[in-house]
Amino acid sequence: MTKPPLYEYLSARLQGYQARQISQPGLAEAGVLVAITDEAEPRILLTLRSSNLSSHQGEVAFPGGKRDPEDESIIATALREAEEEVALTSAQVRVVGQLSQVVSRFGYLVTPVLAIIPPDVTFVANPDELDAVFSVPLDHFRSKPSGYFERGTIRVPSYDYEGFHIWGLTSMMITEMMNDLWDCDISYSI
Numbered sequence: 001m002t003k004p005p006l007y008e009y010l011s012a013r014l015q016g017y018q019a020r021q022i023s024q025p026g027l028a029e030a031g032v033l034v035a036i037t038d039e040a041e042p043r044i045l046l047t048l049r050s051s052n053l054s055s056h057q058g059e060v061a062f063p064g065g066k067r068d069p070e071d072e073s074i075i076a077t078a079l080r081e082a083e084e085e086v087a088l089t090s091a092q093v094r095v096v097g098q099l100s101q102v103v104s105r106f107g108y109l110v111t112p113v114l115a116i117i118p119p120d121v122t123f124v125a126n127p128d129e130l131d132a133v134f135s136v137p138l139d140h141f142r143s144k145p146s147g148y149f150e151r152g153t154i155r156v157p158s159y160d161y162e163g164f165h166i167w168g169l170t171s172m173m174i175t176e177m178m179n180d181l182w183d184c185d186i187s188y189s190i
Contacts, residue, residue: 034062045117075113156175
C-alpha cells in the first residue's frame with residue numbers, strides 16, 4: 001500500500017484536528033512557518049537566529065515573526081517573514097493550515113502555519129536576522145529526545161541535530177505536531 005502524497009495526508013489529518021486557540025487579546029501576534037519538504041523522507045525547515053539580535057539570539061526557530069499591521073492574516077505574516085528571513089517565496093509554499101497556538105515567554109501569541117515546500121528550494125539566510133538555515137529529517141523527531149527542558153510544571157523535549165540544539169517553543173510546536181499529526185507519543189507538559 002503506497003502512502004498518500006504529503007499534502008493530502010496532512011490535509012486529511014487537519015480535518016479532524018482541533019487547533020488550540022488562545023484568547024488573550026492583549027498579546028502581540030506572531031506567525032511562524034512550519035515548512036516541510038515534499039519528498040519521500042520529509043524534512044522540517046529551521047533557522048538559527050543571529051547572535052546579534054536583541055531577543056532569542058543564537059536559538060533555533062522556525063522562520064517567522066511579529067504580525068505587521070498591513071498583514072491581512074497570520075498566514076500572510078508567516079509567509080512574509082519566511083521570504084524576508086530565508087528567501088522562501090509564497091509561490092514556493094503550499095499552506096495546509098494552522099496548528100495549535102502557543103504563548104512565548106516574551107508575551108507573543110504564536111500561531112504555527114503548516115506548509116509544504118519543494119525539496120529543492122535554495123534558501124538564503126538574511127544575515128541581519130540569521131546565522132544559519134538548515135533542515136532536519138522529520139523522522140529525527142520520532143526518536144527519543146536528547147533531553148528535556150524543565151521549569152516548574154513545564155517539561156519540553158529538546159533535540160540535538162548536527163550541532164544544533166532544538167528546544168523551547170520550537171521544540172514544543174514540533175512535539176505537538178508530531179503527536180497530533182503523526183500519532184507519536186512524545187511526553188511533555190505545558
